[in-house]
Amino acid sequence: MSAWPDDLTVAPIREWPGELTRVRQRSPFRAGLDDTLDVLEREIYQLTDTYAQRKSAQMLIAVPIGAMWRLDGRPRANAIAEHPGVIFSIESKHGHLSYPCDTFTTWQDNLRAIALALEALRKVDRYGVTKRGEQYRGFLAIEATAASAGFDTAQTAAEFLARLTDDELVIPIGPNVARILLQRAQRRTHPDLGGDAATFQRVSLAEAKLREAGLL
Structure with a gap:
């Protein structure tokens, strides 16, 4: 069973932001979903300073609720999506970030692309190129939408x-x-x-x- 990060909420996509990619690529990735989730969990911690920020992490996927979801509310590793697009969003220490990706043919590969992109953006800071997370600015305005509203308290x-x-x-x-x-x-x-x-x-x-x- 894949070890999904405890801080990550997973929900079906209600609306894709913009047009879906018409011609998708076969991904170059070789690692499996477990490794992707490990990378994503690490980047969630790197992007946040507080518990509330970590708990804001959300992944939206085009897998309709049903047999392809586990009892704990996570999609099965082999779940088939209506389209492979994935949206990851988080209230980070740099502000609200949202990353949609449907470049590749499976949602698992698009999730990995997002996780690796987060890792690459963080490494920009490692070499002192940016001082205030400027590399994340391009992802502040994209809004992700979920299947239904959450709870206030x-x-x-x-x-x-x-x-x-x-x-x-x-x-x-x-x-x-x-x-x-x-x-x-x-x-x-x-x-x-x-x-x-x-x-x-x-x-x-x-x-x-x-x-x-x-x-x-």
Whole structure:
């Protein structure tokens, strides 16, 4: 099972920014998804100064909710996408960054391209060429869009999960309560187990908010 970064929220793409690439390339990459995720996790830490910034990391992929998603809300390593485009965004120490890529024929290769691009941009600072992360400026204005809106607070996220599981919510919310609510909601709503895809996506967004609040 691929080790997805804990700080990364993964969701389906609602809208691609601009036109999709018509003629894509076969990638030169040889490394697998696990190695890509290791690189991406390292770059998330390098791009951020705070816990909240790390928790803002988001990857959007054109894999519809269903059997190609794991119970933990991550796409399977062999998931087939409607198109291979990937968007990675993060609230970094340099500001909001967003990187769309659909150059290559698979989403796995496009995710690797983004991870390696982040690594290459960071190395510019290593040699003193830039002082304030100027190499990231070109990626500040691109906006990524997700399948549905998230939650304003951890409490609203937990309340949503409690309604799904018919549980009485205990306030203040602790890590044990949050974890149990999430696990029950995932089992009840996962499409592989007879649940609704749209509701399962909302569960994933609730998970992201609870993680952001340090409850998972």
